[in-house]
Amino acid sequence: MPSRSIPTPSSTLASINLLPTLKSCLVNLPPSLVHALHNSNTLPQNLIVELTYHLPKKSSPPHSIYVGWTGHPSHIMSPPTIDLDSTLARVLQIPPSTQCAITLHISPEEANTITLEPLTASDWEIIELNARFLEENFLAQGLVGHPIVLHLSETATANVTVTGVTPQSKGHFVRVGAGAEVYVAPKTREAPAAAVEGEVKKTKGTAGRGQVFLRPVACSIEGWREEEEEEEGRGLRVWIPEEVGSGRVLRGVSHVAVSVVRPVGLLGEQQDGEPRKVVARLGTWNDAPDAGHAILSDLLCEILGVSGIVGGVVAIEGAPQPVQSARKLKLTPFGSTAGVKFGGEDASLRVKDMLRDVLRGPVTDCMILPKRGDVWPGGFLDFDPSPVGDAAKTRVNWIISGEKLDVVIQAESAPPKKQAIPGEPIPDTPPSLVGIEDTVEQVKKSLLYMSSVLVTGGVGSGKTSLAYLVAHQLKTDYLFHVTYFSCRNMVTEDIRVKTVKDTLLQIFGLAQWGARLGGQAFVILDDLDRLCPVEQELQMDANSRSKQISELLCTIVRRFCGRDSGVTLLATAQDKESLHDTIVGCHVIRDIVTLKAPNKDGRRKVLEQLIRSDDSSEDAIHVSEDIDLLSIAGQTDGYMPGDLVPLVSRARCEALIRSITTSTDDENVTLTSADFTSALKGFTPASLRGITLHTPSSDVNFSSVGGLFTTRQTLLETLSYPTLYAPLFAQCPLRLRSGLLLYGYPGCGKTLLASAVAGETGLNFISVKGPEILNKYIGASEKSVRDLFHRAEAARPCVLFFDEFDSIAPKRGHDSTGVTDRVVNMLLTMMDGAEGLSGVYVLAATSRPDLIDPALLRPGRLDKSLLCDLPDRQDRESILSTVAKKLTLEDVSLRDLAERTQGFTGADLQALLYNAHLDAVHDLLDVFAPEAQSREREKGTRVAPLEVFTLSEPEKKESRVAEYDARLAEILKRRRKTPTGPPGGVEKARRDAPQVVITKRHLEKSLRETKSSLSEVEYRRLKAVYEEFSKDRNGQLPDGQGGSEIGGRVTLM
Known part of the structure; x- marks a missing residue:
């Protein structure tokens, strides 16, 4: 059926809009034409669009191109606009905003056979690399018979022209049938023209054979090659598989011309001319x-x-025959050559000797010479005289060896410009990591299966080092192409989102190019949470930028990291929650690997590696044979590997200082355990900064607590024994107890007992007050709880103490805002062991255990509840004896005092002795005040007289001021005299100082004035609550009925 042409009215001219996202020879038509085509039920595949336009040049004839239709309208509604691929417009030299007339051809003729010819040899090389893609996607890109641009991949394009169709078409266009055969004629590069006979000859059997395209691997990656052929491997050599060498192209060839094929459109402006061979x-x-x-x-x-x-x-x-006309080699350095004198024979010989490894093998004209130390900065090599008939140096001219030719050094010249490639090279030497072998294998396994990985961990956990190690192993063992990029380089407000987009597109495009020809590649985005942080409150601009970049990254990863693309992603971040929700929630990241703080044995291995890393050098600090690394590792709980590096450096500095300050005949510096002890003083690891810890050096321990013998023993069994006898408890098949609840009357020592845990057990101790973690914003309270447990895990073994636990975790269903309900849910999640929080013990204290949610009191969370009851007579005597250790008592029976303090709490007993001590201090001041006044009079110093006053005379304020001045002057005088005394004067002054002695009279007075802080009514109410709590509980959740238990909470609905 002949085609029908529908010319559009002359008044409906359209403007050409260049759209880079089309990537085909199809266009978007103006909405008015699209509406008409839809009404006539015209299919896009049955339509060819003819565009007639005039170029900006004067008296330019009209030009016509034929394109297909995408089926979509153009992006611009008014004025009428047609969207055209920008790459096609550049090839056809169509500037933007060009006015054109549109003619629609419906039902064109079909062609069964299409013959294409690349425009250039470079286009033919790219088509060879993408033959399968061209075969599967040609119909989707080229539907017309004129020079077209084929988008063969995300980064590669090729320009072809139609040289023949079958059957022949009457018009200038044709539609390719669904079963049509497409033939592409090869277009090789022109061979060098024949020159003087005997001077330039082609290698027999190699001319016109074409090229082979292979995936290159540096010789340093395959270390066996340098070991097997160490001498030959230093020259210019290339090794190919046997089946490739026996093929038609390279059969019988001994020398080849090698060139690097660059991706088109990825590295900005392309260099002019052919690739350097x-x-x-x-x-x-x-x-x-x-x-x-x-x-x-x-x-x-x-x-x-x-x-x-x-x-x-x-x-x-295959390389052509070597030339015979070269007599000299001209070397043009890229900069000043310090140590080489230009024009002298000695200078030429010296440079020639430095470049001997280059000149003893095949030498190519216009070859770039590598840098050699600080003497030779690199340069160009040219033949002298230039080969005949190749003044423009378009052919591959080379000689077998340049050792016998003279070298002439020319004046310096500027080096060629290098195209900027985003990313940074990974270190040449892989890092040595210990203790995380399983984690490394897990990351490698995920990347081998093309599954993107996110590595999380705190500061100094080794995320970047792990990425470097995995990169080296995959690069060496599986020939992965690796692209490393630090996202910190893009974390500035000056860098626009478009710049970030272009950089990411270039990174993943280069990775895709590196995975060509059956290879694999992965991209390392280090510190991704710096580029795509989680949204923060009251930071609208930063949140908007983070969301844009996160959505952009997701789009790019889906585009480049497909199942068969061979490209995957490895990202690092401090935490999964520190990344934007778009990254975590859109399945861009499939596997998450967390680097936790190493255990005691892991820290020992890290320390051993660090202190012995440079022990082999002559100037290294020697390590003492008696050093106990396991003991040092026990003092570094919660340290990351990045924290141990500066710790070892501090220890080495301590060893140097010790060797300098002490006179010894040994010239070697030895690192001892004492140096590590000195280095640990004042050193805070990065993971523990900002965390309030009670260290084991605290002066409060179980000896400072009176009574509560059973409770103290249970705390020791739960918290101290698993650490002291770690090998024994590690073999226990059952889950160890890790949660305790201390409940009891106010003032009975719950908080004091928890504070003594740090000094007694030697564990890190984090204290949390109830209201500290509550926040009115949704999700903020849960994040506080989660961060709290993560910090405790970083400081493990660690005790996490919640004071006033009933204010944090009350029964669910009674909170109108829902804040505490969400906190309880998060506590249940973190405490039931699902998060794998080993080495974290939870200790909670409350005076109202009945208000705590029952789910938290089940085994596996708070395993055991310990009652801190009112002290009985024996406990009261123990408490009084413990407090009296710091005081001086005379003629006092603590047993009788314990009998007379029935109903007192531990805090009341402490207040009793402190009040008595204060009375004894007042009595001592009354005795020594007159003596002090007389001594001041003898020295001529005027002392304000003391006046006796009573509390009923508030108007006599001057007497009190004078009394305070006198006491202050006496104290300051004693402090000034103390340091200037003879040796031992401080101790003598302490012995001669008057003792504050508490007598029975002071205690009697204090006993009369001190009453129990727990009233009888409050005692009976709490006793009933504790008795009800200690009975069997069914643990059922609230059913909406009003509570009838004593002390229960009631909600008004």
């Missing part, structure tokens, strides 16, 4: 993993500018 010797790779890889010697990689390359594409073709 370097001739190298060809060898056979006997145990190649497949037929798609090739090994390049390190020197060849350095000259091609791709040192340490793994991945990408190199083009290898």
